Amino acid sequence: MPAFTLGKLAKLYGMHRSTVYEAVERGRVSAGLNGQNQKVVELSEAIRVWGEPPSDPTAKPDTRHPAAAPDPTPPTDTLQPLLEELRLLREEVAQLRQAMMLLEHKPAPDFIPQRPVEQPEPKSFADLLAGLG
Numbered sequence: 001m002p003a004f005t006l007g008k009l010a011k012l013y014g015m016h017r018s019t020v021y022e023a024v025e026r027g028r029v030s031a032g033l034n035g036q037n038q039k040v041v042e043l044s045e046a047i048r049v050w051g052e053p054p055s056d057p058t059a060k061p062d063t064r065h066p067a068a069a070p071d072p073t074p075p076t077d078t079l080q081p082l083l084e085e086l087r088l089l090r091e092e093v094a095q096l097r098q099a100m101m102l103l104e105h106k107p108a109p110d111f112i113p114q115r116p117v118e119q120p121e122p123k124s125f126a127d128l129l130a131g132l133g
């Protein structure tokens with residue numbers, strides 16, 4: 001794979017040189033030295049980080065348009081049973097809501113509020129021992 005100096009790589013990708021230098025300094029892109037002691041980046045490394053270079057070198061990397069994705073909408077014949085089930089479920093929910101509104105809260109007939117039971121005063125340890133003997 002060919003290697004490009006940082007300036008030529010920036011020009012190839014249509015970005016500022018400082019962006020490439022910063023990526024190398026932070027370790028995001030691996031760079032080596034060529035025969036003239038210039039920092040160079042392999043094209044495969046640049047593709048790993050920034051993707052394929054644009055055909056128009058003046059284009060910014062984030063303005064490139066991705067390949068058109070296939071239409072995610074499934075055919076209507078596969079949606080029809082699901083739409084019918086959704087309609088039926090919505091009807092059932094509406095009926096259940098209506099039935100809940102008709103319910104009346106009635107307390108259970110055997111429920112009688114009781115007064116709290118009074119607890120006797122706690123005995124001392126000596127009283128407990130005396131009760132055992």
